[in-house]
Amino acid sequence: MVFGGLDVGTTGCKIALYSDESQLLRTYYKEYDVIRNNGQHEINFADVRGGVLELLKMAVKDYKVEALGITSFGETFAMLDENDNILAPSMLYTDPRGEAECKELCDVLGEERLTLLTGVKPHPMYSISKIMWHKNNNPEAFSKCKRILLGEDFIVYSITGKAQIDYSLAARTAAFDIEKKCWIEEIFNEAGVDASLMSEPVPAGTEAGVTTAEIKNILGIDYDITIVNGCHDQVAGMIGSGIFETYQAMDGTGTVECIPVILNQKPTDINFYEGGYSVVPYLGGQYACYALSFTGGATLKWFRDNFAELEWKAAENEGKNVYAELDSKVSDKPTGILVLPHFAGAATPYMDNDSKAAFIGVTLETTKYDLYKALMEGTSYEMLLNFNTMKAMTGEIEEIRATGGGATSDVWLQIKADILDTEITALSCKEVGAAGTAALAGLAVGVFTELNKAVEKMAPVRKVFKSTAENVSIYNELYKKYANLYGAVKGL
Secondary structure, eight states: OEEEEEEEOSSEEEEEEEOTTOOEEEEEEEEOOEEEETTEEEEOHHHHHHHHHHHHHHHHHHSOEEEEEEEEOSSOEEEEOTTOOBOSOEEOTTOOTTHHHHHHHHHHHOHHHHHHHHSSOOOTTSHHHHHHHHHHHOHHHHHTOOEEEEHHHHHHHHHHSOOEEEHHHHGGGTOEETTTTEEOHHHHHHHTOOGGGBOEEEOTTOEEEEOOHHHHHHHTOSSOOEEEEEEEHHHHHHHHTTOOSTTEEEEEESSSEEEEEEESSOOOOHHHHHTTOEEEEOSTTOEEEEEEESOSHHHHHHHHHHHOHHHHHHHHHHTOOHHHHHHTTSOSSOOOOEEEOOBTBBOTTTOBTTOOOEEESOOTTOOHHHHHHHHHHHHHHHHHHHHHHHHHHHOOOOEEEEESGGGGOHHHHHHHHHHHTSEEEEESOSOHHHHHHHHHHHHHTTSOSOHHHHHHHHSOEEEEEOOOHHHHHHHHHHHHHHTTHHHHHHTO
């Protein structure tokens, strides 16, 4: 049997197909546009649906695909009328609209109460505030609305006619009870929105049904594809990375660095959420907690674009990656330079959009390669800061599984192992989100019976990095200074 995972992102979607022995067969990718105008950030879900169908056409031309899991980015939703026409462009989480509506909910229901119910601190980025915005500012379209669907359930509904959403994605609306696993009627009532417009919440890995006759005709197939609800993309990444124990964490380093961990219980201390940490349902009654840095790989891209012209040319001439060329130039020893990597503001645990980056400890002996390595050290200090902040809830993290573009740099992974004094496991799988949701689909249709065994084959280990005692000692002392760096710089 061939099964797969569909990962719906903000700028494109991808499908990864696997054999019944969990071997990757092929991946497919389709890009679509994000619309940014006058400070508004939108996406057209018709483009998303079109991109998904194009991918499926390519996939079924090459293979008989019998099961497909679906994961997506969060918050953004489509409003459909009674004939399933899309009523308006869909606001991305970065769109500023919804601030007044978010404040209105907090004023009436209380920010602390909303936070503890939903697992997220109220913010205009979440769906419920933007749904209210449409009700208040786009009443003609909203009056025709018969369904509200986020990315995952929009595609599931488009392909099967079944409107159901998994718990983790539902939590990104900020109107879902993450403990009772249901929509919070009180929030919808105060928002003036009918909760029945939302899809039915189900556990991740629930079968939605099979492709409709119309979809089969579009794809040119005469067999059924079983469609399975995946989860929020970060949860899919955790599954694809093999994160199933509380002592493990995922380090997903792309442009943004996301560091999700597993919690056995929902946090009940409001101070925990003040750091910007959000919590969604995970597998087996557990919870996933997201920590993040707005600039993970983006810091190295900034350096590359502005200071590495010679290295870029040298790498191109030799057919090498420019980052590999830069990695080859750095020292094995800690730089002693402290970088506050807030190039796009601070994420957890500060949530300070006005924070700026800073370099501390630069001398006339400092080389540009020292600065390059110091950027990798700075993002790793920030990661340790988050683990230490979350420690009361998570306990000690003993293994970190690295994915994304940052997981290809042995230098960066060794720095992380030394600064965190923790084993770093680099995975060879580039598409852990698609792999994770494919694993859920395979489990749902009986390709295999154990999720962790399947994932081991789908996302094999590339290399394990262990800390070196000498560097750990030096980094421990430097981290004590780093922990005070934000407070020292903020006043300036």
